[in-house]
Amino acid sequence: MKRYGMVIKVRPEKFQEYKNLHAAVWPEVLDTIRKCNIRNYSIYHKDSYLFSYFEYIGEDFEADMAKMATDPTTQKWWDVCKPCQQPLETRAEGQWWADMEEVFHCD
Numbered sequence: 184m185k186r187y188g189m190v191i192k193v194r195p196e197k198f199q200e201y202k203n204l205h206a207a208v209w210p211e212v213l214d215t216i217r218k219c220n221i222r223n224y225s226i227y228h229k230d231s232y233l234f235s236y237f238e239y240i241g242e243d244f245e246a247d248m249a250k251m252a253t254d255p256t257t258q259k260w261w262d263v264c265k266p267c268q269q270p271l272e273t274r275a276e277g278q279w280w281a282d283m284e285e286v287f288h289c290d
Contacts, residue, residue, distance in 0.1 A: 184222075185244070188283035189235045190271065193228065197267035201233075204264060211256040219247040233268070235280060 193201050205226065216224060220241030227234045241247050251257055265279070274281035 185239045186285060186288065187235075187237050187239060188285060189280035190283055191233050191235075191280045192231050192269040192271065193233050193267055194269055195231055198228070198231075201264065201267040202228075204267070209256065209260055212260045215251055215254045215257050219251045221247075234283075 220239055222238045222240055224237040225235065227236070239247075268279070270279055271281045
């Protein structure tokens with residue numbers, strides 16, 4: 184299992200819409216997340232930043248993320264969520280959410 188942390192900004196005028204969307208995530212999207220080996224997934228908010236945390240239990244993260252990206256329902260979900268988000272300028276090329284470095288963990 185590998186832990187992931189990612190960050191993105193939420194547009195202040197879209198924050199309530201984003202919360203409402205995530206209060207009722209489409210079941211098909213949740214199913215795809217599970218099928219792509221993601222567990223213990225959370226999104227937190229502070230001062231216009233969204234922080235996501237999840238655990239990946241699969242063997243090929245890139246392949247599972249590609250599988251998720253090609254799922255038609257997930258693509259539609261992203262289409263409604265993306266207008267609420269503002270990617271960080273410092274993110275790596277090709278990223279929407281910026282990867283974060285884990286600097287400490289304690290079980």
